[in-house]
Amino acid sequence: MSRLGVKPFAKVSPPFALLVCGFLLSRLWFWIQGLTFNDSCLYWFYQYLDVDLLENDLFASLWRLHAQPPLLNLLAGIGLKMTLPLGWWFWRIVYWGMGLAQTLLLFDTMKRLGVHAWLAVALVGAYMISPGVLLFENWLFYPYPAATLLILSTWLLVNSSENLPTRGLFVFFLVCSCLPLLRSLFHLVWLLGVIAILWFLRTKAWKRILLTAALPLLLVTGWYAKNLILFDTFSGSSWMGMNFARATVFRLPDHQREEWIEQGLLSKISSVGPFSPVERYDSLIVLPDATGFVCLDETRRGGSSPNYNNLSYIExxxxxxxxxxxxxRRKPLWWLEKTAQNLLIFFRPVQEFGLRSGNQSSIEGWESVYDRWVNGQIRPSDINKAVDGRLPAVSMWLALCYLWVLIYPMSLALGFYWIGTGRGRERLAKNALxxxxxxxxxxxxxLIGNIFEYGENNRFRFMSDPLVLILSSIALNNGFSRVKNRIGKNESKG
Structure with missing residues (x-):
C-alpha cells in the first residue's frame, strides 16, 4: 500500500477488532435469519444486458452498451462465466468484501480526521447493521459498489490530502473514475468537479493534480467518446431523457399533458410512458435499421423483459x-415545487424504494425497530402511496427518517463553516480538502438525484449517507471535546 502512496491501516486495536468481529457475527446472524444474496435482478432489471450475451459474448456486448456504463454488466458477466454455483459465490464474496471494506474504511477515515475511536465504532457499527446496508449488500445491483467507491475515494483523499503524493493522487483519481463507469448518475461533469476542487484548494500542486488525473479522466472521456461516435450521445447512459420525462412530463395532470400533445407543445411520444416496450413506439418514431448485433437489435431479452439497450431507445x-x-421552460415554478417534493422520497428509509430485493421478510422485524428508534421514522407507510401522492400530506411527513432530515443540513452547514474558518489561514487545514x-x-x-429522477430518490441517498456520517462524527467529536474541556475547567476552578 505504501508503494502506492497510501498509508495502510494503523495497527489492529480493540475498536478495530471489535468492528471486524461485529461485522462477521452480524452477517452470520442475518444469514441464519434467511438473508441471502439475490441475483434475480439479472433477468429483469433494466440495467442488465441479456444474460446469454453476458455469458457468451461479454466484451463485444459491453462495447456496444449505450444504456448503462459498463462496470455493473462486467461484474455480472464475470460471475455468469463461472460454473454455477461458483458465480453466485463470487458475487456473494465480492459484496461481503465490500461490506467489510466499508466498515473498516469508514472507521479509519473517522480516526484520521480526529474522531475518538470508540465514537467511530458506535457510528460505524450503527451504519453496518442498518437495514439499507444489509439489503443492498445482498443484492447484485450498483448502489453498494457505488457507496463503497465513494467511501474508498474519501479514505484515499484523507491519506493524500496533506502532501498530495503523486502515487496517492493517481490512485485516488483512478478510483473516482470508476464511479462514472459504474453509475451514470456520476457524470463526467462530476469527475471534472472533483478535479476542480483539488485544483482550487491546492493551487500550488496544480501540475501534479492535472498529471495524476489525466489517465483516469481519459478513461471516462474515452467511454463517452465511444458512445458519441457509435450512438451520437456523449454520456454514460442514453436514458437521461426517459428519466427526466418521468420527473417532469409524467407528473403533469393527464388532461394537461394530452392537451399539450394536441397543441404540438409536446411530441406524441409523451402519450406513452417512459421505459415502455419498444413496440409501443412503432408509430411514433422511425425505428432504426437492424445492425446485426443482438444487443442492439433484440427488443426483448431472452424473449421476455424489454431490452433497453435496443438502438431505438436512443432516439x-x-x-x-x-x-x-x-x-x-413553460412551468418553472411548478417544476421547482415538484423537485422539492422529491425530498419527501429522498429522506425515506433507503430500503423502501420501489424495486424490492426480495429479502425484506428476512429482516422485517429488525427493519421496523431500526427505522423507528434509529432513523426516527414516526409512521412507516406504503412507499408506493407516498410516491404517487396518495398518502395524506401529514402522513408523508411522518414517514420520513428524521435522523437524516436533521443531520443532512446540519452536517452540510458545519462542513461549510469548517472550510470557511480554514480559508482565512495561510494554509488550509489538511481536513478542509x-x-x-x-x-x-x-x-x-x-441535486442531481432529485432534479432528474423521480420515484427512487431514497436509493440515491444511500450513496451519500456514509459521507454524512463522517461529517456527523466530526461534529459529535468536537461537541464532546468541548463539553469535556468545560467540565475540566470547572473542576480545576473548584
Whole structure:
C-alpha cells in the first residue's frame, strides 16, 4: 500500500477488532435469519444486458452498451462465466468484501480526521447493521459498489490530502473514475468537479493534480467518446431523457399533458410512458435499421423483459428529453415545487424504494425497530402511496427518517463553516480538502438525484449517507471535546 502512496491501516486495536468481529457475527446472524444474496435482478432489471450475451459474448456486448456504463454488466458477466454455483459465490464474496471494506474504511477515515475511536465504532457499527446496508449488500445491483467507491475515494483523499503524493493522487483519481463507469448518475461533469476542487484548494500542486488525473479522466472521456461516435450521445447512459420525462412530463395532470400533445407543445411520444416496450413506439418514431448485433437489435431479452439497450431507445430518450425541457421552460415554478417534493422520497428509509430485493421478510422485524428508534421514522407507510401522492400530506411527513432530515443540513452547514474558518489561514487545514470533497458529493447527489429522477430518490441517498456520517462524527467529536474541556475547567476552578 505504501508503494502506492497510501498509508495502510494503523495497527489492529480493540475498536478495530471489535468492528471486524461485529461485522462477521452480524452477517452470520442475518444469514441464519434467511438473508441471502439475490441475483434475480439479472433477468429483469433494466440495467442488465441479456444474460446469454453476458455469458457468451461479454466484451463485444459491453462495447456496444449505450444504456448503462459498463462496470455493473462486467461484474455480472464475470460471475455468469463461472460454473454455477461458483458465480453466485463470487458475487456473494465480492459484496461481503465490500461490506467489510466499508466498515473498516469508514472507521479509519473517522480516526484520521480526529474522531475518538470508540465514537467511530458506535457510528460505524450503527451504519453496518442498518437495514439499507444489509439489503443492498445482498443484492447484485450498483448502489453498494457505488457507496463503497465513494467511501474508498474519501479514505484515499484523507491519506493524500496533506502532501498530495503523486502515487496517492493517481490512485485516488483512478478510483473516482470508476464511479462514472459504474453509475451514470456520476457524470463526467462530476469527475471534472472533483478535479476542480483539488485544483482550487491546492493551487500550488496544480501540475501534479492535472498529471495524476489525466489517465483516469481519459478513461471516462474515452467511454463517452465511444458512445458519441457509435450512438451520437456523449454520456454514460442514453436514458437521461426517459428519466427526466418521468420527473417532469409524467407528473403533469393527464388532461394537461394530452392537451399539450394536441397543441404540438409536446411530441406524441409523451402519450406513452417512459421505459415502455419498444413496440409501443412503432408509430411514433422511425425505428432504426437492424445492425446485426443482438444487443442492439433484440427488443426483448431472452424473449421476455424489454431490452433497453435496443438502438431505438436512443432516439426515444432524446424525444422525451426535449419534452421534459419544454415542461421546465413553460412551468418553472411548478417544476421547482415538484423537485422539492422529491425530498419527501429522498429522506425515506433507503430500503423502501420501489424495486424490492426480495429479502425484506428476512429482516422485517429488525427493519421496523431500526427505522423507528434509529432513523426516527414516526409512521412507516406504503412507499408506493407516498410516491404517487396518495398518502395524506401529514402522513408523508411522518414517514420520513428524521435522523437524516436533521443531520443532512446540519452536517452540510458545519462542513461549510469548517472550510470557511480554514480559508482565512495561510494554509488550509489538511481536513478542509476532505470536507470539501465530502460536501461536493453530498450536494451533487442531492441535486442531481432529485432534479432528474423521480420515484427512487431514497436509493440515491444511500450513496451519500456514509459521507454524512463522517461529517456527523466530526461534529459529535468536537461537541464532546468541548463539553469535556468545560467540565475540566470547572473542576480545576473548584
Amino acid at each position: 426515444i430518450s432524446k424525444e422525451y428529453e426535449r419534452d421534459a425541457w419544454t415542461v421546465v 476532505v470536507i470539501a470533497f465530502i460536501i461536493f458529493n453530498i450536494v451533487y447527489l442531492m
